[in-house]
Amino acid sequence: MRSSFAKSIYVGAAVLGLAGLSAVTTTTASAKSYATAGSYTALTKGQNVLVNGTNAIYSKPGTVKGAKVVASKKTVAKLAASKKSSDTFYAYGTKTTNRGSVYYKIVTMDKKYRGYIYGGKTAGTFAGGIKTTDTVKDATNPTRTAGYYLKDVSKNTLWTAPKNTDINAKKVSLYGVRTNDTFTVDKAQTKAKEGSLYYHVTDDQNKAVSGWIYAGKGYDTTITDNTKQDLGGLSLTLSDAAATADNSIKVVYRDATSKAQVASKTWVVNANDTKAGDAQTATQKNAANLTLGAFITNSKPNNYAFPTGTTYDDTFIGGVYGNTVYVDVNAQATSKVQFTVSGKPNNTVDDNAVTLTTTPALNSGDVLAATDVTVTGKESGSLTTLTNSLTAAKGGTISDPQLGTIADNLGDVNIIGSKQYYDAQGTAYHYVFTLNNDGSLFTNNNTGSVFGSTLKASVKAQLTKTTSNNTTSDSSWIA
Structure with a gap:
């Protein structure tokens, strides 16, 4: 009886010992110390921010179990040094861990990187790995504010804010805007990162169309030749419409002897009533106010000349819309x-x-x-x-x-x-x-x-x- 009792005590003690060891082991594993995060809270007002390269970006707050690296510290450091507005971040939400660490949900302006970054210990302030920033700076309006044209309605888009300076910036619809519509400038801004200039313009013919457009270096009053101005998507001269069979005539310059093509240009009439197959008239002009004859002369390739006695001027008639005019030229050389x-x-x-x-x-x-x-x-x-x-x-x-x-x-x-x-x-x-x-x-x-x-x-x-x-x-x- 004593032997059996003693044996049972030892067995029980052994079981308890194993149980105790198991309990200790479990407690030690939990001590890995993952934090827990509170519920997601959207910021009442989003904030443009810059990263400083000291903290990585995670799929969840970085100390929470299961958080994966979205952008390493090395990548974030490159984004911090970037001179591109597309690498500016927008903070729009937050989570706070049980240890009091505040993490902000951020995304780059080009939507390439999105995740959580440590933002300090105080909700509503931006510290840790980010800081607030302005993405644009006000600039001086150009001396000339009226009479601008879009260089290419199909390419030079207006934006609701300078591109990549506002997370909600989007393209403005240019439906119905014509190539000969004039625009007026009322505001100017430069991007904080690149320093590139944008003008806010409004269509004089349709006030509902307005937005920001890249303006290059802007209007320079010291330049007397408007063709030398760098105005980004704007122009001081009217641009041609997209060429179609109804509004254009192709001009092919060819060697007078071999008849081999040496260059080609397309004359696009600035009118809305021409059709393919119509004969061109001497009064019709393109956006640059050139008749077909004047266009042929102005567009002649360098180092070529018209045969002796041949000229093309405003009286020239010989083109058909949708067709080609062949112009003979002779190669020139300068000794x-x-x-x-x-x-x-x-x-x-x-x-x-x-x-x-x-x-x-x-x-x-x-x-x-x-x-x-x-x-x-x-x-x-x-x-x-x-x-x-x-x-x-x-x-x-x-x-x-x-x-x-x-x-x-x-x-x-x-x-x-x-x-x-x-x-x-x-x-x-x-x-x-x-x-x-x-x-x-x-x-x-x-x-x-x-x-x-x-x-x-x-x-x-x-x-x-x-x-x-x-x-x-x-x-x-x-x-």
Whole structure:
């Protein structure tokens, strides 16, 4: 009996011991210390925020069991350093753990990242891994506020707020907006991250259409040529409508000899009553106020010219809507001129022989590069006249009379050496160059040359005291 009783005590003690061990083990596992989170609460008013890179973003508050990493600290650090508005966050909800930690539900403006981030210990304040931010800054309205056009109604969208600066920003419907509708600017803002400029504009023909549009650098009153303005989705000139068979004529430029296509453009009429198959009239114009004839002339590809005697002007008629007009052109080429110093440079200035200490000295036979000289016209238009005389049908022989004309035109420009030379006293000098033999040598040296080839010009060098900076001009035609 005693043996049996004792045995039962030991067995019972062993069972209790195991039970006790089990209890201890369970308690230790719970001590992993997962927090619990309270219910989700939507913020009464959402807040634009920036992350600072110190905390990761989780699918749940980070200390709650089952929380998964949405964006690691490394990724969040990159988002914190980003200069893109799309990487700005919007906080819209919160959960607080049983340990008093506040987590905010946040999402990037482009909706790429969404989750919870630690936001401090006080509900309603933004600390920990985030801070509040303004996504835009007010800017000054442009000097010119009226008469803007959308560059492309199908592409340049208006937004209810500058893109990616408001989580609720959306595109404004441009249904019914025409290419010739004008817009007026009433507000301007820049994005806090990129610094890019947006204008708030309203359609003058339909006041219900208004919104924010990217404006590039904005309107610059110092620029007199409106075509040089960078205005993002806006334009100071009317843009063409989308080309259709009912409103456009294609212009194909082709080589006059081979008939191979060298370029093509499309003229789109600024009217609503034309149909495919209709003949174009001399009074119809595109958005830029160009008739078809003027458009053909203005759109001619570079380095090509119309055959001699052929012109296209406002009187041109020959197009049919939905069809193609073929325009013959001839390839053009511009010859360049290579200057070579002939004879010993004249270093006498004001009847005094000047000894230069600058090395290397200029010598007979030296070839002058474009960087060695600056060229100015003696009279207005002299340079243009010169370059025009160097340009003609590619490969065409330059006749002797034409060479004589080029020589005469070279005589009408100042060819000034850009290098400075000095004497022992430190006085600055430069050379001025003129054609040898009044140009007849130029003709003799280049007889039989073709347009596009390099022409040889022998020049004399005369030393001149430098009294002011030389004026830089067009030297693109110098070999």
